[in-house]
Amino acid sequence: MKIAQERLLELGETLIRTRGFNAISYADLSQKLQVKNAAIHYHYPTKEDLGIAIIRFNREKFAQFCQHMIKREFKPDEQIRRYIRIYSSSLQDEKVCLVGSLGPDFTTFGPAMQNELKNLTSEILDWFTQVLEQGRNEGIFQFKVEPQIQALLIITNLTSALILSKIMGPTAFHQITDSVMSSLLKTQP
Amino acid sequence: MKIAQERLLELGETLIRTRGFNAISYADLSQKLQVKNAAIHYHYPTKEDLGIAIIRFNREKFAQFCQHMIKREFKPDEQIRRYIRIYSSSLQDEKVCLVGSLGPDFTTFGPAMQNELKNLTSEILDWFTQVLEQGRNEGIFQFKVEPQIQALLIITNLTSALILSKIMGPTAFHQITDSVMSSLLKTQP
DNA sequence: TTGCAAACTAACTTATTAGTAAGTAAGTTT
DNA sequence: AAACTTACTTACTAATAAGTTAGTTTGCAA
Numbered sequence: 001m002k003i004a005q006e007r008l009l010e011l012g013e014t015l016i017r018t019r020g021f022n023a024i025s026y027a028d029l030s031q032k033l034q035v036k037n038a039a040i041h042y043h044y045p046t047k048e049d050l051g052i053a054i055i056r057f058n059r060e061k062f063a064q065f066c067q068h069m070i071k072r073e074f075k076p077d078e079q080i081r082r083y084i085r086i087y088s089s090s091l092q093d094e095k096v097c098l099v100g101s102l103g104p105d106f107t108t109f110g111p112a113m114q115n116e117l118k119n120l121t122s123e124i125l126d127w128f129t130q131v132l133e134q135g136r137n138e139g140i141f142q143f144k145v146e147p148q149i150q151a152l153l154i155i156t157n158l159t160s161a162l163i164l165s166k167i168m169g170p171t172a173f174h175q176i177t178d179s180v181m182s183s184l185l186k187t188q189p
Numbered sequence: 190m191k192i193a194q195e196r197l198l199e200l201g202e203t204l205i206r207t208r209g210f211n212a213i214s215y216a217d218l219s220q221k222l223q224v225k226n227a228a229i230h231y232h233y234p235t236k237e238d239l240g241i242a243i244i245r246f247n248r249e250k251f252a253q254f255c256q257h258m259i260k261r262e263f264k265p266d267e268q269i270r271r272y273i274r275i276y277s278s279s280l281q282d283e284k285v286c287l288v289g290s291l292g293p294d295f296t297t298f299g300p301a302m303q304n305e306l307k308n309l310t311s312e313i314l315d316w317f318t319q320v321l322e323q324g325r326n327e328g329i330f331q332f333k334v335e336p337q338i339q340a341l342l343i344i345t346n347l348t349s350a351l352i353l354s355k356i357m358g359p360t361a362f363h364q365i366t367d368s369v370m371s372s373l374l375k376t377q378p
Numbered sequence: 379t380t381g382c383a384a385a386c387t388a389a390c391t392t393a394t395t396a397g398t399a400a401g402t403a404a405g406t407t408t
Numbered sequence: 409a410a411a412c413t414t415a416c417t418t419a420c421t422a423a424t425a426a427g428t429t430a431g432t433t434t435g436c437a438a
Contacts, residue, residue, distance in 0.1 A: 002415065020294045022212040025395065039416055041397065096293050103352035104290045105209045107283055114356075121356050144375075145368050152365050156349030157342060163292035164345060167303075167310050176341050179334050186333075191385065191434090214425060225387055230427065232385090 003035060003043065009057040012050060017095040021051060021105055048110050051102075055116040058098050059123060066127055076135030077185060083128075084177050087158050091170045096162040099124070103159075125151055141184050154180055192224060192232065198246040201239060206284040210240060210294055237299050240291075244305040247287050248312060255316055265324030266374060272317075273366050276347050280359045285351040288313070292348075314340055330373050343369055 011032055015024045026037040026047070033040075044050035065086070069079045087097065102109075102117050109117070128151040135141035143150045161176040200221055204213045215226040215236070222229075233239035254275070258268045276286065291298075291306050298306070317340040324330035332339045350365040 019297050020209065020211055022209055023294060023297045026397085027394080036417055037396085038398080038418085042415065045397080047396065094296055099356070100349070100352065101293045103356050104285050104293060105212060106355040108208050108212045118356055121353070125357075144372070149364050149368050152350075152353070152361055153346060153368065156353060156365060157345045159352065160289070160345030160349040161341075163289065163348065164310070164341070166295040167288070167292050167307055168314075172341055175338050176345060179338050179342065183333070215427085216424080226426085227388085227428080228386055234427080236426070 003033060003039060005043070008033060008040070008043070009054055012054045013058060013098065014093070014095065016051075016054060017090070017098060017101050018093065020101055022108060048113050051109065051113045052116050055098065055102070055113070055120055059116075059120050062120070062123060062127075075140060076131050076138065077140050077181075079131050080135075080184070081181070084158065084181070087162060088173065088177065090162060091165060091173055094166050096166065097159055100159040100163055125155060128155055135184075142186070143184065154184075192222060192228060194232070197222060197229070197232070198243055201243045202247060202287065203282070203284065205240075205243060206279070206287060206290050207282065209290055211297060237302050240298065240302045241305050244287065244291070244302070244309055248305075248309050251309070251312060251316075264329060265320050265327065266329050266370075268320050269324075269373070270370070273347065273370070276351060277362065277366065279351060280354060280362055283355050285355065286348055289348040289352050314344060317344055324373075331375070332373065343373075 008029065012024075012029060015028060026040050030037040030040055040050070044053055065083075069082070074082065090097070099117070099121050106114060106117065125148075129148045132141060132143070132150050132154075133147040136143065136147065145153075157176050157180055161173045164176075165171075165173040197218065201213075201218060204217060215229050219226040219229055229239070233242055254272075258271070263271065279286070288306070288310050295303060295306065314337075318337045321330060321332070321339050321343075322336040325332065325336065334342075346365050346369050350362045353365075354360075354362040
């Protein structure tokens with residue numbers, strides 16, 4: 001039986017996002033995939049190799065999301081709403097985002113994996129910055145700081161909203177996202 | 190040689206905040222304290238016992254901070270500034286806050302440790318909410334949502350600012366805190 | 379000074395970890 | 409059909425993890 005690469009990477013991502021990179025093992029993965037641990041080592045010799053592949057997998061999914069937003073020509077507010085929906089869909093299974101899960105353990109990773117995580121993070125920030133800027137130019141969004149700063153503020157809200165929700169329950173998440181969206185859109189009196 | 194409890198808990202907190210709970214071991218702690226691992230097991234039989242003690246230690250330090258704020262009768266804006274200073278002092282050694290470090294691994298903890306983390310989190314949120322409310326009543330702060338929501342927004346900014354800074358460098362942190370403070374204080378045109 | 383408990387050390391156990399080496403079955407190429 | 413490759417399994421290793429047990433030191437009170 002060939003391992004379905006996508007199933008492996010998706011499972012790995014899920015485990016990382018629910019329990020953390022340093023709390024998962026080859027045994028966890030191989031058991032759930034009904035293969036031996038050596039089968040995973042065959043594809044990803046070291047745990048770092050696996051970590052890198054999972055981050056890259058996530059980057060590709062994000063790139064696809066961005067492409068989809070362009071193809072469908074969604075307006076900035078709809079793009080943000082759909083991005084937030086990705087986060088809220090993780091609430092149920094108590095997943096945090098990959099950046100929120102791997103960030104605190106950053107110093108335990110090797111340079112290659114650190115770099116992969118840096119790339120993911122800056123891609124998200126760049127995309128968010130660009131959507132905010134476009135939205136303000138189109139008169140849909142309002143905010144007083146530079147788009148790059150506003151992107152930082154909202155991304156940190158979202159990342160931590162998932163973390164906080166693991167501890168305190170999902171109410172916090174919705175309170176945060178609702179007020180983020182409405183303050184972005186609200187028209188000045 | 191008696192283990193200095195405070196040194197042990199402080200070291201444990203530092204290790205958790207730099208590498209994560211699931212990436213530290215009794216060996217890490219005992220080596221740095223120049224004792225055998227059994228000496229730590231004597232005080233904290235299980236790793237969960239140790240984790241609980243470290244969170245409680247952090248709660249006590251936070252309670253002392255709050256008491257200090259009351260005694261010195263600092264104004265709300267000065268209280269927030271001093272609270273943010275606690276965070277920025279962690280930037281150098283690439284520490285995140287305890288909530289940001291333990292939150293993503295929440296599901297790997299037992300109920301007692303989960304509960305201790307819940308208590309720490311709600312104490313921080315409650316204090317922040319109260320300071321924001323007081324500051325707005327005194328005409329020092331401005332914000333449009335309820336104080337409890339505004340507390341969520343700022344706490345998530347701070348928590349994630351440290352996580353992001355581990356990945357992308359400390360610039361992000363200062364951009365976030367500067368704009369948080371100025372938007373809290375800025376007077377409406 | 380003796381007695382005793384608190385706070386260790388020495389020396390383990392058991393389980394789990396990432397990682398490896400040798401072998402094999404099923405395709406694929408030549 | 410022989411040679412080779414891919415994708416595994418079987419069976420292991422060495423290291424490290426948390427945790428234990430039995431004995432030893434230390435500080436202090438009676």
